[in-house]
Amino acid sequence: MVSTIMLIQAIINGILLGGVYALMSIGLCLSFAVARVANSAHAAFAILSSFITYWLYTLLNLDPLLGTLVSAGILFPCGIMIQKTMLHRFIGKGPLMPFTFTFFLALALENLMVILWGNKYRAIVVPYTAASITIGEISISALRLVAFILSIVIAAILALVVKYTYFGKAMRAVAQNREAAQLYGVSLERIYALTYGLTLMLAGVGGGLFSIIYPFYPSLQAAWIGLLYAVVIFGGLESPLGSFVAAMIMGVLTSVIGVITQAMWGNVVMWIVVIIILLIKPSGLFGR
């Protein structure tokens, strides 16, 4: 039987995991709202970041939490390069081509990782993996708590950047009206490149944090990107706030269902919820 304590435990775990999901879905939202690129390679780059974090820890003994930031830093110029060399060809040709392109990019990246490191489970085990904070009968994994706090902090920094800096203002201007932004002297190519870099950086942080909590392998990305898309559709594709809320709901939902029955049902229920939302409000929870 499922006790109340287990349920509360599951909800807390869900919220903590939801933070990491939220960070990744915000990245997905950002690139779509600004650059009209639905980044299908998001999860693939997240797994790449997991691997970078893993190797930094195994080879250089760098703490995975620091390693996450390093790998995010590596992915940022990668994103700019990909936008500058490949994705810029699709600017102004509708959202379908970049979507398809990144889809196959994800396939290529996944198999590159399979070639390099093999398609088997890997996990990062640090001395403080098992550390936890106990309140009454509920124990909270310290690692998940740290991952959650880090995700929230990064999301907050991002919100400040988007609100107050020139780059953020230009991004919002492009998202609202591309032609008008260009008339005011915003360079589309530069903003697109920076946005894609930022997107991959967020994917990198999410993937790095995820690698500390769960084991991972390259082919996980196909299931993962589907899940992220479900979250983003649920919350409304162009609304970062919506995907934040949706990610939290999804985290709690999958975690609670994982306690009640098999964890796999979590994905099924999530998808059914998304379908119901689409029936009632096709633009998503927070969509316009």
Added chain:
Amino acid sequence: MLKNMSKGKILIILLTILLLIFPFIVREMFFLSFMILCFTNIALASSWNIIGGIIGYPSFGHGVFFGLGAYVAALTIKYTGVSVLSIPFSIITTLAVSMALGYICLRLRGMFFSLATYNINYIFMLLFLLTPFTGGPEGVILKPIISTSPFVLETIFYYLYMIAVCVEIFIVYKLIKSKIGLGLFAIREDEDAARTCGVPVTRLKVLAYALSAAFQGVVGGLYAIYNCYIDPPTVFAFSISIYQIGSTYVGGAGTLPGPIIGAIITTLLSEYFRYTLGVMVEGLNIFIYAAIILCVLLFLPEGIYGRLVFLERMKGGKEYGKSAGSGWG
């Protein structure tokens, strides 16, 4: 009599005769198996083309109907023992499911539809893994339809697949030439304008989705009977969805011959790579496949057939070619 026919028609007739006598020329199992794989990919690519190319609604989890068709056929045979006659059940089920799904998901525009259908494939795989009625992770095991030599069996399936592909291509051809086809092309160009002109947009979209799903169901059903064994991870594999999309884009989305050409080329390439590179390093063959598709998307977005048509028009007249070329991409 021959004088009255165009070059294209003669070519098609010759090709059909060649395909008909193919099993009697090459008395080799390997070539027949390869041809069956080719037919499968052609059928999948040209049915994906209806939804992804002609009306421009790329459905990224389309392999789900392949899996569904395979499962319905296999379960019908298992519980009633009707053999090839189980294919109509596959068609009915995929039609029903795709209409229900299409009604919900096709309210979304273009790419949003792709995102919503993205993980249908995965979800159905989970459903079939979790329900005990369908055999769960063990899958379904069938007996061969008739007990005879493997070569004769392979030949029978060669003809079954060939009939399926020919019927499908004929239907798609008729669809493109019909009034409905015009409506479908109008939706791709401008959905709002099409709606204003009186095209029943929603009905046509659901029709195209259901038609394309039904073809996938037929191929899936044939696959189940041909292979005699199915389980969720193989028939709901995401690679099935990926390969049909890749084939369509290589050949040229939205044209009739495009997916056929694309499917033949990609099948040749991927089989070649699988037996040469794939056995050396795991994943290398798929990596190269993906890299080729990426190059096609970057440098040849209209596909091989689309480029051929374009070059043909360029030859026709420099002036016309130039003006047509400017708006082509």
